[in-house]
Amino acid sequence: MSHTSLTTTPVDAQGAGGGGALPRGRRFGAETVFRGAATAAGSMVLVIIVAIAIFLIVKAIPSLRADHESFFTYQQWFADSSPAKFGIAAIAFGTVLTSALALLMAVPVALGIALCLTHYAHRRVASVLGFFVDLLAAVPSVVFGLWGRDYFYRPVSDFAKWLHDNFGWIPLFGSNGPYGRSILLGSIVLAIMVLPIVTSLSREVFLQTPTQNEEAALALGATKWEMIRTAVLPYGRPGIIAAVMLGLGRALGETIALALTLGAVYNVSFDLLGPGGNTIAANIALKFGEANPTGRSALIASGLVLFAITLVVNMTARAIVYRRREFTGGAA
Amino acid sequence: MAKRIEAVNVSAYYGSFRAIDNITMAIEPKSVTALIGPSGCGKSTFLRSINRMHEVLPGAKVGGQLLIDGQNIYDRDIDVTAVRRMIGMVFQRPNPFPTMSIYENVVAGLRLNGVRKKSLLDAACEKALRGANLWNEVKDRLNRPGAGLSGGQQQRLCIARTIAVEPQVVLMDEPCSALDPISTLAIEDLIAELKNEYTIVIVTHNMQQAARVSDRTGFFSIDKTGEPGRLIEYDDTAKIFTNPSVKRTEDYITGRFG
Numbered sequence: 100m101s102h103t104s105l106t107t108t109p110v111d112a113q114g115a116g117g118g119g120a121l122p123r124g125r126r127f128g129a130e131t132v133f134r135g136a137a138t139a140a141g142s143m144v145l146v147i148i149v150a151i152a153i154f155l156i157v158k159a160i161p162s163l164r165a166d167h168e169s170f171f172t173y174q175q176w177f178a179d180s181s182p183a184k185f186g187i188a189a190i191a192f193g194t195v196l197t198s199a200l201a202l203l204m205a206v207p208v209a210l211g212i213a214l215c216l217t218h219y220a221h222r223r224v225a226s227v228l229g230f231f232v233d234l235l236a237a238v239p240s241v242v243f244g245l246w247g248r249d250y251f252y253r254p255v256s257d258f259a260k261w262l263h264d265n266f267g268w269i270p271l272f273g274s275n276g277p278y279g280r281s282i283l284l285g286s287i288v289l290a291i292m293v294l295p296i297v298t299s300l301s302r303e304v305f306l307q308t309p310t311q312n313e314e315a316a317l318a319l320g321a322t323k324w325e326m327i328r329t330a331v332l333p334y335g336r337p338g339i340i341a342a343v344m345l346g347l348g349r350a351l352g353e354t355i356a357l358a359l360t361l362g363a364v365y366n367v368s369f370d371l372l373g374p375g376g377n378t379i380a381a382n383i384a385l386k387f388g389e390a391n392p393t394g395r396s397a398l399i400a401s402g403l404v405l406f407a408i409t410l411v412v413n414m415t416a417r418a419i420v421y422r423r424r425e426f427t428g429g430a431a
Numbered sequence: 432m433a434k435r436i437e438a439v440n441v442s443a444y445y446g447s448f449r450a451i452d453n454i455t456m457a458i459e460p461k462s463v464t465a466l467i468g469p470s471g472c473g474k475s476t477f478l479r480s481i482n483r484m485h486e487v488l489p490g491a492k493v494g495g496q497l498l499i500d501g502q503n504i505y506d507r508d509i510d511v512t513a514v515r516r517m518i519g520m521v522f523q524r525p526n527p528f529p530t531m532s533i534y535e536n537v538v539a540g541l542r543l544n545g546v547r548k549k550s551l552l553d554a555a556c557e558k559a560l561r562g563a564n565l566w567n568e569v570k571d572r573l574n575r576p577g578a579g580l581s582g583g584q585q586q587r588l589c590i591a592r593t594i595a596v597e598p599q600v601v602l603m604d605e606p607c608s609a610l611d612p613i614s615t616l617a618i619e620d621l622i623a624e625l626k627n628e629y630t631i632v633i634v635t636h637n638m639q640q641a642a643r644v645s646d647r648t649g650f651f652s653i654d655k656t657g658e659p660g661r662l663i664e665y666d667d668t669a670k671i672f673t674n675p676s677v678k679r680t681e682d683y684i685t686g687r688f689g
Contacts, residue, residue, distance in 0.1 A: 222489075309526070311522060311524055311526040312526055312528055312529070314484065314487065314522065314526070315522065315526045315527075315528065315589070315592075316528075316539070316543075317484065317487055317515065318482065318484055318515055318519065318520040318522075318593075319515065319516070319519070319539060319540040319543055319592070319593075319596065320512040320513065320514075320515040320516030320540065320543060320544070320596070321512065321543050322512055325543050329528065329539060329543065330528060333528070333530035333531070334528075334529060334530055336530070425575075425576045425579070426529070426530045426531070426532070426576050
């Protein structure tokens with residue numbers, strides 16, 4: 100028996116243009132305008148980034164010249180005194196530490212919520228829960244800051260005491276009080292603020308998983324969790340990384356909530372429980388009002404460092420995604 | 432390694448809509464059974480109820496009994512993942528895991544079963560790829576992405592992934608409908624070989640294909656849209672295609688279906 104025999108039907112070769120010669124090329128005015136507009140919009144991003152970088156560098160130089168200490172290793176911040184003595188070490192360290200701790204706490208929970216919303220919860224429950232997650236994102240950061248400073252510090256202090264009593268032998272939990280505005284408090288508040296962003300984005304990512312891949316895993320005898328591990332998480336990997344990066348971007352730049360919940364102490368310390376912690380953004384918010392010209396320039400220099408940290412973090416994330424591009428299945 | 436399947440009054444629902452009604456048929460081990468019929472007649476739904484994949488869809492339910500060597504897979508205390516490990520499935524569109532290499536795709540099912548030993552995985556991978564007639568084409572690039580193969584190769588990769596866990600039954604849901612004629616021929620040849628070890632049930636829209644590959648053929652149809660699909664006739668393939676005993680079967684296979 101032969102395979103399907105195919106007969107070709109003649110297609111109308113004339114097409115819509117009729118029998119005449121091919122029409123001459125036309126100028127598409129709208130095409131040109133739109134292409135120009137899109138290109139301009141795209142270039143604008145570059146222009147803005149470069150403008151910000153130039154602004155930061157130019158404004159930072161005077162204070163760096165005036166600094167009587169090493170900018171990168173000195174921990175204190177006496178930018179307004181004369182001679183000016185200030186360094187980025189403590190606040191850059193504090194920025195990275197609080198953000199890292201916040202992500203460490205927020206990302207697993209966010210991924211859990213997103214998986215629950217997309218794969219476990221009943222559709223109606225999921226939509227209600229999703230609404231509350233989005234609502235959490237709408238709370239202004241100053242409100243989180245006040246809440247953390249005036250109310251939430253109490254349970255966190257109890258938790259800090261418990262951590263010290265039980266795990267005090269770990270240097271991170273070495274402080275025996277007083278417990279209040281600490282790196283722990285700041286990073287928990289920050290985690291709560293980052294949570295909705297990472298959750299909403301990873302929920303969108305998980306919804307993109309092709310049904311056929313999920314079914315392939317189930318048909319191999321995977322349980323739901325195994326299916327998620329085999330099909331959903333690997334497929335969503337680039338998207339999860341992007342979601343985490345956006346969360347990290349918010350965490351690194353978060354200002355007022357941390358200005359209110361951290362201890363504003365200038366030292367490089369892994370003590371999470373005692374009074375302490377400071378970040379570049381919080382330091383700018385706290386100092387900018389009464390800063391003299393050199394002080395302002397010094398704060399701008401710290402902003403330049405924050406800009407650089409964010410840039411490095413984003414480029415690292417891109418590199419991670421790019422390295423696995425052949426295995427992303429078009430999700431990248 | 433092949434099991435007898437017996438469907439007894441199997442009905443399947445999407446919410447309150449009854450998609451198939453009271454299907455009763457026996458499928459013999461180490462044979463190829465083709466399910467044919469017009470679109471929407473429930474043949475794919477029936478196929479998916481054989482390995483309990485129908486119920487994956489929200490609101491989908493199955494009634495009746497489906498016996499594999501006498502045991503009802505819809506019994507309350509049956510582990511559904513064990514059923515699916517025993518009854519593998521190849522889908523209409525090739526669906527290798529896009530994030531995995533060729534090798535990882537083939538051994539995905541074994542990893543789910545907890546096989547960790549590299550030597551066992553390597554051996555199973557080669558065996559499954561040989562079984563799917565793909566080994567010679569991919570043996571030098573096992574760590575390349577599975578999604579980078581051609582459509583026909585991807586479908587054979589999916590077949591390799593399915594047989595790597597050594598199921599008893601292989602279900603195929605229009606496995607060639609997204610493939611070109613050469614790839615289709617390769618899959619059909621493969622089905623003829625797999626028949627020696629597995630019980631195979633294949634849904635196809637292509638009647639020549641059903642005639643070429645199957646031993647027995649079941650014809651499904653619906654009275655009109657909104658009605659459930661029913662099994663109209665089930666017999667040896669030769670008889671269905673030369674001398675069907677039901678007028679509707681004859682109308683369908685001769686193209687007079689209305």
